[in-house]
Amino acid sequence: MILDNKLNNLLDIDQLTKNDILYIFEFAEKLSLILNGPVKKVPVLRGKTIINYFSEPSTRTRVSFENAGKILSADVINVSSSGSSDEKGESFINAVQTLESIGADILIIRHSDSGAPYFVSRNIQIPVINAGDGSHAHPTQTLIDLYTVYKSIGEIEGLNLTILGDNIHSRVSRSAVLGFSTLGAKVTFCSPTTMNANFLSDNISKEDIDNYPAVIYTSNLKDALSESDLIMTLRTQFERKASLVFPNINEYTRLFKLSNESLKYAPDKAKILHPGPMNLGVEIDGYLSESERSLINQQVMNSVAIRMALLIILIGEHTLDSI
Amino acid sequence: MAKLIVDSNDFSRMLKRISHEILEKNSGPDKLILIGMHTRGVPLAKRISAFIENIEGIKIPTAQLDVSFYRDDTDLKIKTDINPTIIDLNINNSNVILIDDVLFTGRSVRAAMDALMDYGRPSSIQLSVLVDRGHRELPISPDYVGKNIPTSRNEKVNVLISEIDGKDGVEIS
Amino acid sequence: MKKIIKNGKVFDGISNKIKQQDILIIDGVIQNIGNIEITGVDIEIIDASNYIVSPGFIDIHSHLREPGYEYKETIATGTRAASKGGFTTICAMPTTIPALDSKDSIDYFKDLCQQRSIIKVYPIGAVTMGREGKEIVEMQSLVDSGVIGFSDDGEPIHDPNIMRMSLEYSRMVSRPIMNHCDDRGINYRGEGVMNDGFLAQRLGCNGIPNAAEASMLSRDIFLTELTGGLYHACHVSASQSVDVLKIAKERGINYSAEVTPHHLTITEDFILGPTDQNRKQISENAYDTFAKVFPPLRTKSDIQALIEGINSDLISIIATDHAPQGYEDKMTTLNQAAFGISNFETTLGSVLQLFHSKDIKLEKLLQCLTSNPAEFLGKKLGKLSKGYPADIVILDLNEEWEVDISDFVSLGKNSPLQGVKFKGKVLQTLVDGEIVYSDKKGHDG
Numbered sequence: 001m002i003l004d005n006k007l008n009n010l011l012d013i014d015q016l017t018k019n020d021i022l023y024i025f026e027f028a029e030k031l032s033l034i035l036n037g038p039v040k041k042v043p044v045l046r047g048k049t050i051i052n053y054f055s056e057p058s059t060r061t062r063v064s065f066e067n068a069g070k071i072l073s074a075d076v077i078n079v080s081s082s083g084s085s086d087e088k089g090e091s092f093i094n095a096v097q098t099l100e101s102i103g104a105d106i107l108i109i110r111h112s113d114s115g116a117p118y119f120v121s122r123n124i125q126i127p128v129i130n131a132g133d134g135s136h137a138h139p140t141q142t143l144i145d146l147y148t149v150y151k152s153i154g155e156i157e158g159l160n161l162t163i164l165g166d167n168i169h170s171r172v173s174r175s176a177v178l179g180f181s182t183l184g185a186k187v188t189f190c191s192p193t194t195m196n197a198n199f200l201s202d203n204i205s206k207e208d209i210d211n212y213p214a215v216i217y218t219s220n221l222k223d224a225l226s227e228s229d230l231i232m233t234l235r236t237q238f239e240r241k242a243s244l245v246f247p248n249i250n251e252y253t254r255l256f257k258l259s260n261e262s263l264k265y266a267p268d269k270a271k272i273l274h275p276g277p278m279n280l281g282v283e284i285d286g287y288l289s290e291s292e293r294s295l296i297n298q299q300v301m302n303s304v305a306i307r308m309a310l311l312i313i314l315i316g317e318h319t320l321d322s323i
Numbered sequence: 324m325a326k327l328i329v330d331s332n333d334f335s336r337m338l339k340r341i342s343h344e345i346l347e348k349n350s351g352p353d354k355l356i357l358i359g360m361h362t363r364g365v366p367l368a369k370r371i372s373a374f375i376e377n378i379e380g381i382k383i384p385t386a387q388l389d390v391s392f393y394r395d396d397t398d399l400k401i402k403t404d405i406n407p408t409i410i411d412l413n414i415n416n417s418n419v420i421l422i423d424d425v426l427f428t429g430r431s432v433r434a435a436m437d438a439l440m441d442y443g444r445p446s447s448i449q450l451s452v453l454v455d456r457g458h459r460e461l462p463i464s465p466d467y468v469g470k471n472i473p474t475s476r477n478e479k480v481n482v483l484i485s486e487i488d489g490k491d492g493v494e495i496s
Numbered sequence: 497m498k499k500i501i502k503n504g505k506v507f508d509g510i511s512n513k514i515k516q517q518d519i520l521i522i523d524g525v526i527q528n529i530g531n532i533e534i535t536g537v538d539i540e541i542i543d544a545s546n547y548i549v550s551p552g553f554i555d556i557h558s559h560l561r562e563p564g565y566e567y568k569e570t571i572a573t574g575t576r577a578a579s580k581g582g583f584t585t586i587c588a589m590p591t592t593i594p595a596l597d598s599k600d601s602i603d604y605f606k607d608l609c610q611q612r613s614i615i616k617v618y619p620i621g622a623v624t625m626g627r628e629g630k631e632i633v634e635m636q637s638l639v640d641s642g643v644i645g646f647s648d649d650g651e652p653i654h655d656p657n658i659m660r661m662s663l664e665y666s667r668m669v670s671r672p673i674m675n676h677c678d679d680r681g682i683n684y685r686g687e688g689v690m691n692d693g694f695l696a697q698r699l700g701c702n703g704i705p706n707a708a709e710a711s712m713l714s715r716d717i718f719l720t721e722l723t724g725g726l727y728h729a730c731h732v733s734a735s736q737s738v739d740v741l742k743i744a745k746e747r748g749i750n751y752s753a754e755v756t757p758h759h760l761t762i763t764e765d766f767i768l769g770p771t772d773q774n775r776k777q778i779s780e781n782a783y784d785t786f787a788k789v790f791p792p793l794r795t796k797s798d799i800q801a802l803i804e805g806i807n808s809d810l811i812s813i814i815a816t817d818h819a820p821q822g823y824e825d826k827m828t829t830l831n832q833a834a835f836g837i838s839n840f841e842t843t844l845g846s847v848l849q850l851f852h853s854k855d856i857k858l859e860k861l862l863q864c865l866t867s868n869p870a871e872f873l874g875k876k877l878g879k880l881s882k883g884y885p886a887d888i889v890i891l892d893l894n895e896e897w898e899v900d901i902s903d904f905v906s907l908g909k910n911s912p913l914q915g916v917k918f919k920g921k922v923l924q925t926l927v928d929g930e931i932v933y934s935d936k937k938g939h940d941g
Contacts, residue, residue, distance in 0.1 A: 011780065012778060015777070033389075038442065039441045042438075043392070043437065092829065093828065111829070114783070114830070114831065115701070115783030115829060118778075118780055118781075118783045119783055119785075119829050121780050122781055123827075134700050135700035137700065197697045198697075199692075199694040199696070200694065200698065204694060205693075208775060210776070211694070212776070
């Protein structure tokens with residue numbers, strides 16, 4: 001089994017074919033054996049240096065990448081923007097090029113500006129993984145979500161995914177649309193009209209209809225959930241309140257919160273995903289995240305295996321060989 | 324064109340002899356653990372365990388080991404069939420017999436020893452192979468050999484085992 | 497000193513017909529135009545057979561950056577780049593430090609130009625002190641110092657009262673208010689980085705909607721009707737803006753409007769990178785900061801509307817908005833990068849694409865670059881006629897060349913057109929009869 005396209009970096013899901021995604025799953029499956037074994041360490045990336053460059057606060061993504069690197073015996077260095085060169089006036093690109101010169105074999109980048117990993121990738125030689133850029137993309141999260149669904153449900157082709165909440169500001173939702181569509185799922189956005197990326201869904205022009213997967217939009221929660229197999233609730237991004245996207249939290253939760261009550265609109269088999277971190281009580285009720293409907297804990301568990309697979313694919317010597 | 328050089332009867336005799344040698348060298352079955360290296364080492368270990376049980380009346384514990392992630396050669400292939408490393412035994416202070424089908428460059432054995440060290444500290448590690456085909460790249464020599472088969476580098480030695488291949492034997496091609 | 501330009505295909509900016517003529521220049525002034533038989537030893541002959549001879553181009557909107565941002569551009573490099581692009585007169589926006597908002601700063605700027613410029617430069621004064629949108633400058637005193645208009649360019653005039661008062665006042669000082677239309681309230685409080693629409697949402701970027709431009713333009717147009725002031729719309733980019741101008745024209749409201757070469761020729765797809773503009777699969781070259789410009793590059797339908805705007809005389813001026821930036825201004829993420837395109841050296845190549853594609857007639861393009869902006873300035877410029885200064889450009893319409901930003905004379909190498917192939921080139925630029933640029937000899941000729 002091989003990748004359809006040689007990967008030099010992972011910037012977004014649109015670089016991957018269905019076959020590529022399945023290859024990554026198979027790799028992750030193999031690697032999760034290490035995670036489930038008594039000794040969580042193998043020397044696959046011994047002597048490699050991974051730098052996590054996070055210019056935006058993040059705990060789970062950073063720790064997940066860090067753990068993935070360490071299990072594979074790589075050296076992992078964390079650079080966060082507080083205390084880094086950003087604040088001393090050094091330009092972003094200089095900081096990044098310095099990290100390359102220091103001997104990094106791969107950069108994992110989280111940045112608040114959309115496209116920052118693209119800019120970095122074309123200006124350095126080593127591979128780059130996009131760990132979330134602005135409102136644009138979060139490809140590793142999407143691979144984790146897909147893998148979680150793949151493991152717990154199986155075939156993704158034909159599933160209905162409802163993405164609930166603030167999709168216009170969401171990098172998770174943008175990558176999810178690309179990833180789930182590539183594997184044949186149908187995507188529905190449900191949000192207040194002010195939080196909908198309408199040029200990607202109901203307002204897409206004729207010229208761009210082939211440039212993006214078909215996404216259905218509705219502001220009616222009942223309609224959105226009625227045929228759902230998967231419900232992905234997005235984090236409500238309070239820090240972007242500047243755009244004044246809903247009148248107040250009360251109105252939002254009344255119309256859009258996933259609760260036991262609203263979940264009744266969905267088929268019984270529907271599973272719940274959330275990329276985290278959650279605003280419990282706003283977009284989702286706390287007890288739901290712990291319920292048997294929820295795949296949220298599996299998402300977290302699968303994150304390390306997926307990220308290990310990506311690290312090996314980008315900087316390791318190993319390839320998968322089916323016999 | 325593959326040439327059969329060991330038939331199933333000889334195959335069985337070799338394993339039986341190795342079983343005796345293991346018992347002899349270790350003065351009996353105490354503290355022995357047989358670890359089969361994936362893929363064909365795994366059934367081989369089970370066969371040897373069964374022979375020893377026949378001889379001594381004691382069942383020797385077996386385990387399996389996948390060394391893909393420990394190999395150091397470039398352009399490594401990780402086999403996609405699921406072959407978990409299962410060492411749920413305490414290997415500390417035991418005598419571990421690593422069991423593989425073919426000994427060639429010695430790199431898998433080196434990787435296997437590395438992996439074992441991650442799981443514990445055995446008193447000794449011994450190596451048993453069905454075929455030693457030469458061309459070592461590392462200072463490794465087997466303690467128990469079924470058959471030495473001189474080969475050229477580009478020849479292929481295939482060990483067949485009925486649990487996987489439907490019959491026992493050794494072919495060269 | 498006598499010069500004669502022989503056998504050129506002359507566009508004189510008056511008849512708007514191109515015909516073969518000779519031009520006699522004595523002491524920097526056009527002495528005669530027609531079929532001229534002249535002999536003598538002390539006359540320099542420039543053979544322009546097969547080439548277009550036009551009045552030198554006039555740019556009413558550029559950024560020279562000096563004083564204050566000499567790392568982006570200087571008067572010396574900017575005017576040399578302009579002359580390479582065929583410009584003989586340019587107008588400089590007050591985006592300098594200090595802003596051109598006082599008699600002193602303008603006198604200082606004019607002094608610098610006197611020493612360093614190789615072409616004619618006119619300053620544009622700020623509308624408000626420090627371009628901060630709060631307090632109107634001493635407009636009459638600035639006009640007396642030589643400004644040809646007022647603009648806070650880069651900073652739209654938000655306060656409707658300031659706009660209204662400056663328009664009222666413009667009647668008295670007889671020079672126009674040139675506004676950069678963008679309503680921040682609509683443009684994510686000024687955080688938009690590219691055209692709003694599919695691509696912006698695909699890339700997760702804040703978009704600047706056409707409505708942000710068109711709504712402020714409508715306000716301005718109706719304030720112009722209200723006040724009878726002199727109004728100029730800078731770099732119109734949205735099809736809706738062209739519709740607003742149509743209404744203005746129908747109502748007989750007096751305005752002028754300009755469009756840039758980039759808004760006329762390239763789309764937002766350049767944000768995806770100079771070559772691989774695939775809207776489906778975003779390449780590593782995407783988020784190209786060289787294509788970040790304000791107003792943003794728009795879409796094909798906007799381009800179509802702007803072309804119609806020119807053809808129907810709703811827009812009469814092509815202005816470069818030459819906005820050179822330093823390396824570090826653009827070597828960053830799209831969000832953080834400065835706006836602007838270094839434009840002088842590619843303007844002709846860009847707009848001639850519209851001639852070659854038969855979208856706009858050559859005569860119309862040349863009018864928009866010469867006689868129309870001259871009329872806007874109210875100066876004796878932009879025509880080839882007896883008594884006019886010999887500001888002339890000689891063009892080869894058919895020479896093919898490829899843009900290489902490292903060849904730019906401008907300090908600003910920020911052009912999204914790297915590698916683009918153009919047809920048509922400036923061969924020689926004359927200011928007051930002197931050759932300031934020649935394709936063969938550069939600026940030494």
